[in-house]
Amino acid sequence: MKFKRSERLVDMTYYLLNHPHQIVSLSCFSERYGSAKSSISEDLAIVKQSFEMQGIGFLKTIAGASGGVTYIPTMSKEEASKLLTNLISQLSQAERLLPGGYLYMTDVLGRPQYVNAIGRMIASVYASNGVDAVMTMETKGIPLAYAVATQFNVPVVIVRRISKVTEGSTVSINYVSGSSKRIQTMVLPRRSLTPGSKVLIVDDFMKAGGTMKGMINLCNEFETEVTGIAVFVETKDEKPKLINNYQSLLRLSITEQETALKIENGTIYKNFTLLGGNS
Amino acid sequence: MKFKRSERLVDMTYYLLNHPHQIVSLSCFSERYGSAKSSISEDLAIVKQSFEMQGIGFLKTIAGASGGVTYIPTMSKEEASKLLTNLISQLSQAERLLPGGYLYMTDVLGRPQYVNAIGRMIASVYASNGVDAVMTMETKGIPLAYAVATQFNVPVVIVRRISKVTEGSTVSINYVSGSSKRIQTMVLPRRSLTPGSKVLIVDDFMKAGGTMKGMINLCNEFETEVTGIAVFVETKDEKPKLINNYQSLLRLSITEQETALKIENGTIYKNFTLLGGNS
Numbered sequence: 001m002k003f004k005r006s007e008r009l010v011d012m013t014y015y016l017l018n019h020p021h022q023i024v025s026l027s028c029f030s031e032r033y034g035s036a037k038s039s040i041s042e043d044l045a046i047v048k049q050s051f052e053m054q055g056i057g058f059l060k061t062i063a064g065a066s067g068g069v070t071y072i073p074t075m076s077k078e079e080a081s082k083l084l085t086n087l088i089s090q091l092s093q094a095e096r097l098l099p100g101g102y103l104y105m106t107d108v109l110g111r112p113q114y115v116n117a118i119g120r121m122i123a124s125v126y127a128s129n130g131v132d133a134v135m136t137m138e139t140k141g142i143p144l145a146y147a148v149a150t151q152f153n154v155p156v157v158i159v160r161r162i163s164k165v166t167e168g169s170t171v172s173i174n175y176v177s178g179s180s181k182r183i184q185t186m187v188l189p190r191r192s193l194t195p196g197s198k199v200l201i202v203d204d205f206m207k208a209g210g211t212m213k214g215m216i217n218l219c220n221e222f223e224t225e226v227t228g229i230a231v232f233v234e235t236k237d238e239k240p241k242l243i244n245n246y247q248s249l250l251r252l253s254i255t256e257q258e259t260a261l262k263i264e265n266g267t268i269y270k271n272f273t274l275l276g277g278n279s
Numbered sequence: 280m281k282f283k284r285s286e287r288l289v290d291m292t293y294y295l296l297n298h299p300h301q302i303v304s305l306s307c308f309s310e311r312y313g314s315a316k317s318s319i320s321e322d323l324a325i326v327k328q329s330f331e332m333q334g335i336g337f338l339k340t341i342a343g344a345s346g347g348v349t350y351i352p353t354m355s356k357e358e359a360s361k362l363l364t365n366l367i368s369q370l371s372q373a374e375r376l377l378p379g380g381y382l383y384m385t386d387v388l389g390r391p392q393y394v395n396a397i398g399r400m401i402a403s404v405y406a407s408n409g410v411d412a413v414m415t416m417e418t419k420g421i422p423l424a425y426a427v428a429t430q431f432n433v434p435v436v437i438v439r440r441i442s443k444v445t446e447g448s449t450v451s452i453n454y455v456s457g458s459s460k461r462i463q464t465m466v467l468p469r470r471s472l473t474p475g476s477k478v479l480i481v482d483d484f485m486k487a488g489g490t491m492k493g494m495i496n497l498c499n500e501f502e503t504e505v506t507g508i509a510v511f512v513e514t515k516d517e518k519p520k521l522i523n524n525y526q527s528l529l530r531l532s533i534t535e536q537e538t539a540l541k542i543e544n545g546t547i548y549k550n551f552t553l554l555g556g557n558s
Contacts, residue, residue, distance in 0.1 A: 009285055010329035013292040018392075050289035104447055106468060110436065112429040113297075139418045143435070146422050150391040156422070157389065168383055189385060 003033040008043050016047065016059070016071040021131075021153050025068040044069055055079055073151045074124040075117075077272040083117050087250060088263050091233075097261055101207070101254055103233060109143060109204060118232060118249065119147025122202065125247060125271050126228045132197035133157050135219070137186065137211050141203040144232060148202050157192045157199070159215060161185065171221055175214030186214050188222070195223035206231040209242040216243065234266060247271070282312040287322050295326065295338070295350040300410075300432050304347040323348055334358055352430045353403040354396075359551040362396050366529060367542045370512075376540055380486070380533055382512060388422060388483060397511060397528065398426025401481065404526060404550050405507045411476035412436050414498070416465065416490050420482040423511060427481050436471045436478070438494060440464065450500055454493030465493050467501070474502035485510040488521040495522065513545060526550070 003011070012029060029040045048059040055076025061069050075083075087108065096104040108114055122144075135157045136145035142158060149156045161184065172187040193199070201215050212229060219226050229246035236253040248266030255261070282290070291308060308319045327338040334355025340348050354362075366387070375383040387393055401423075414436045415424035421437060428435045440463065451466040472478070480494050491508060498505050508525035515532040527545030534540070 006285070006288055006325045007329045007332070009288045010292045010326050011333050011335075013289045014296065014330075014333070014335055017293065017296060046285045047289050050286045051293075053286070054290050054293070056290075056293055098447065106437075107434070107470070110434040110471075112425055112435065113432060115425065116429060139421065139437075139439075142418065142421045143425050146391055146394065146425060150395060153392060155386070155389040156391065158385075158418075160418075168377065191386070192389075 003035065005039070005043060008033050008035065008040075009046060012043055012047055013050075016069070017073075019153065020057075020071050020073050020151055023062065023068045023070050025066070028068070072127050073120055074127055075121050075272075079117075080121055080124070080269070080272040083121060084249065084265055084269060087114070087118075088265075091250070092261065092263050094260055097254065097258055099258075101235065101258065103205070103252055103261070105140075105204065105233070109140070109232075112143075115143045115147045116150075118144060119149075120151055121249065121268070122148050122230045122247075123151030125268060126200055126230070129200070129227045130198050131200045131227055133193060133199050133224075135159060135199050135201045135215055136203055137161075137215060140205065144204055145202045148200065148230070152200075157188065159186045159188050159218060162187065171218070173214065173218055173221060175210060175217065177208075177210040184214075186211075186218060188218055193219075193222040193224050197224050198227040199224045200228045200230070201226060202230050204232045206234045206241075206246075206248070207238040209238075209246075212246065213242045230268070231266075233263075236264075282314065284318070284322065287312050287314065287319075288325060291322055291326055295348070296352075298432065299336075299350050299352050299430055302341065302347045302349050304345070307347070351406050352399055353406055354400050354551075356551040358396075359400055359403070359548070362400060363528065363544055363548060366393070366397075367544075370529070371540065371542050373539055376533065376537055378537075380514065380537065382484070382531055382540070384419075384483065384512070388419070388511075391422075394422045394426045395429075397423060398428075399430055400528065400547070401427050401479075401509045401526075402430030404547060405479055405509070408479070408506045409477050410479045410506055412472060412478050412503075414438060414478050414480045414494055415482055416440075416494060419484065423483055424481045427479065427509070431479075436467065438465045438467050438497060441466065450497070452493065452496055452500060454489060454496065456487075456489040463493075465490075465497060467497055472498075472501040472503050476503050477506040478503045479507045479509070480505060481509050483511045485513045485520075485525075485527070486517045488517075488525070491525065492521045509547070510545075512542075515543075 026037045026040050030037050051057050057073040059069050098104055131152045133155050134145045134149040137159045145156045169190045170187045172185050174183055174185055199219050216226055231248045233250045233252050234248040236251045247268045249268050251264050251266045253262045305316045305319050309316050330336050336352040338348050377383055410431045412434050413424045413428040416438045424435045448469045449466045451464050453462055478498050495505055510527045512529045512531050513527040515530045526547045528547050530543050530545045532541045
């Protein structure tokens with residue numbers, strides 16, 4: 001079957017969006033469409049320009065006969081800014097405050113369009129770090145972790161509080177919850193992580209960072225490298241944090257009587273400002 | 280900014296893929312690209328043909344000046360068949376057997392490319408049912424539920440075993456686990472579901488179906504309609520099942536000494552055969 005350019009452009013866009021951070025050879029497209037590599041190269045130049053113009057991401061091309069292309073999903077500064085503003089307005093209602101300084105976010109994090117957009121934002125910031133796996137702690141962080149991992153095309157590794165029968169043999173560590181000061185246990189199946197791999201840790205909510213610190217220790221236990229730490233909402237008042245070098249999308253502060261809250265941009269926004277719209 | 284046709288096709292593909300099951304007006308595209316509606320209509324005809332040719336999905340067009348287009352993601356029979364064969368070969372190793380007749384699937388369900396493809400397969404089968412929300416039970420079903428919900432562009436509702444402090448007020452029911460015969464409790468936040476909405480229930484593993492039956496009861500409690508039930512792997516030997524009208528992707532049988540396993544196509548494959556490649 002032979003494809004016209006217009007049809008190739010549609011399918012190529014679909015294909016690249018579904019194979020992020022992965023080298024796709026010119027031959028792959030050439031065979032898929034029964035077209036010459038020179039035509040494919042021209043198609044890719046059009047796709048590249050459209051992606052960059054609309055802030056969808058980059059196409060990194062590798063020249064030569066054995067060449068190919070890698071799609072790197074990113075988010076433009078404009079889209080990031082709009083998304084954060086939207087999230088702030090959704091989450092800033094006082095009735096979202098829950099006992100113990102928590103925030104009701106189940107509805108917002110239940111909507112795939114938000115979760116996937118947040119995932120793309122986080123993936124955008126860590127796009128050049130090299131990510132082999134995304135780690136999270138059950139259960140609230142799971143959707144975000146998959147959204148990020150989809151953008152990197154890498155597996156998700158879920159740390160659990162107790163060992164499940166369906167996991168096989170496990171490695172467990174104890175950690176101290178930063179805010180409640182209680183000793184807890186976290187567990188990961190032995191076969192989940194390869195030594196030497198680069199792990200991006202993602203979670204939905206962070207107070208002092210005890211859980212995050214536990215996950216970092218677990219990564220050390222598996223001889224893997226923590227290549228980044230991203231959290232959706234961190235609290236502003238829990239200080240000092242137990243970890244450094246993390247990025248937060250949003251920052252929550254609560255009045256002393258727990259009657260009012262304020263949400264503002266976290267550390268991640270600055271990255272987009274510096275990137276200048278990823279251009 | 281004015282867009283060329285080739286650039287419009289790339290961006291339009293991206294936009295439609297990110298807004299499934301949602302009417303996008305011609306005016307939306309017309310403003311986005313600074314192009315006449317007649318050009319947009321021609322573009323959409325090309326996108327429609329490419330999507331259908333490659334089994335990516337359908338474009339349902341609504342004619343007229345106030346018209347628009349809806350992208351319905353589907354999977355072709357060929358792709359479904361290939362995916363199921365691939366999953367069967369991955370999961371058919373005897374060392375995956377875990378005590379109690381469970382199957383180690385954490386690695387497979389940890390990979391977004393599988394999870395997202397399974398989600399598209401399920402969404403394909405229920406494409407015309409009308410789905411307002413996807414429901415699952417924590418925790419293993421969560422990634423699948425989000426993958427399906429992404430295709431329908433609807434929220435995910437997560438049923439929990441215990442009430443969490445971060446959930447607000449909840450509704451709980453008791454149910455009997457079909458295989459262990461134990462009474463358990465499942466909980467859903469009061470504000471999660473709107474009465475009258477259509478709910479698609481998704482889970483990763485089903486033995487007798489006690490958990491599924493519990494979720495159906497919970498749906499009744501919220502006065503919602505169960506529009507479909509889909510499970511990734513069901514066991515063949517637990518009979519009779521406590522529920523009807525569900526679809527399974529795969530079916531697992533285990534020898535009596537739990538030393539060997541067999542995985543075959545579940546009920547879902549027949550749907551694709553009948554659909555004849557969705558054409």
